Amino acid sequence: MSEAVQQYLKEHEERLLKKLGDFLAIDSISTDPSKKESMDEAVVFLMDYLHEIGFDLVERRETGGHPLVYAEYSQAAEGAPTALFYGHYDVQPADPYELWETPPFSPAVRDGRLFARGASDDKGQVFMHLAVFEAMMQTEGRLPVNVKVIIEGEEEIGSENLYSFLEDNQELLKADFSLISDSGMVDKGIPTILYGLKGFTGLEVTVKGPDRDLHSGLYGGAVKNPAMALAQLLASMKNTEETVTVPGFYEGIETLTGEERKLMNEAPGEDYPVSTGIP
Ligand SMILES: [Zn+2]
Known part of the structure; x- marks a missing residue:
């Protein structure tokens, strides 16, 4: 990341954290049928942000269950590779609520850490990428690679409809590599590339x-x-x-x-x- 991008992120830290807070405040719990509106709200948040960043195409795609957000940026330099970025906007249920020091959907910073349901799975990671896209667009005028984005709303319930979406859109989703940020870092300050997980x-x-x-x-x-x-x-x-x-x-x-x-x-x-x- 160039110095200008890092500088931009530092300068805009407060605004970006507030924006992340708005995302985290949406109780998009995919297992709870009464949260349909919240799911829609999260989709709108993402679509607005992707538009604002400057993605050429931003779409809400219906599935058999919760919708997913698909976006494309294709203004990178000639010959630049295409990255497929995946994330999810749904979160795990937050009960029992009484065990939370601060309410799960009222983001709060304690000891330099941001606490809210979904902060580390996966809204924080999704937002981090979007914020960096924003910073690159604002400082360099373009992204270094072409980007396709899928952000789904059913990861916490087994991604059932994602499979058919992938199946049906193989051409659309063609990319040189995919990037998934839906895991943690081994420790603070240690960037981590995870390339294998145990299954069950x-x-x-x-x-x-x-x-x-x-x-x-x-x-x-x-x-x-x-x-x-x-x-x-x-x-x-x-x-x-x-x-x-x-x-x-x-x-x-x-x-x-x-x-x-x-x-x-x-x-x-x-x-x-x-x-x-x-x-
Ligand atoms: Zn996750």
Whole structure:
């Protein structure tokens, strides 16, 4: 980032923080059907800002659920790459409200940190990018790359409609790389590029046992106790190193290099071995 851009951001910090506060004050909770208006309000906030920054195309796109915001900037220099930027404007529910020191939708700064629902997931990150776009446009007159923006409203409910949007708009969304800022930094002041996350898999197991109490003297040891069988089953799925022992579980998964494992464990801000449980 050029010095002029940084200078601009410093000079406009107060106004930008206030604007971020306006975004955070919208209770766009995607799981709550009564918040439809708030979802619309967040969409309008984003569209207004993208227009204001100077995006050529800013659209509200309807999906089967909450709408998403799509925007394009294509005035970068000839031959400049195109970045696809993703973020989400919906937030997690904020209850129980009584546990909040300050109300979740009344942004407040404490000890140099901004507290509000969505401040770090994902409104803060989304806003950071938009503010930098603004600063670049205002100081340099253009962005260094072409940018396509998708900001959806269903990340906290599984992005169900995003998949079909991606499927239906493959041509539109073509880009040289995509950039997602929906995660944290390992520590304050340490920019972090996250390029892999653990996933999860779920299954339901039913263990059936006898339908009546069995006499221990007659059946003990011969008939399995369902609670014990379940405990044994679960315990057999992972070893003491937290590695999943189910055959084939790691098939097709890239292993960490020694260097990656070292870097992960050296990263500040975590007090547990983050590379545990990865082959
Ligand atoms: Zn998120």
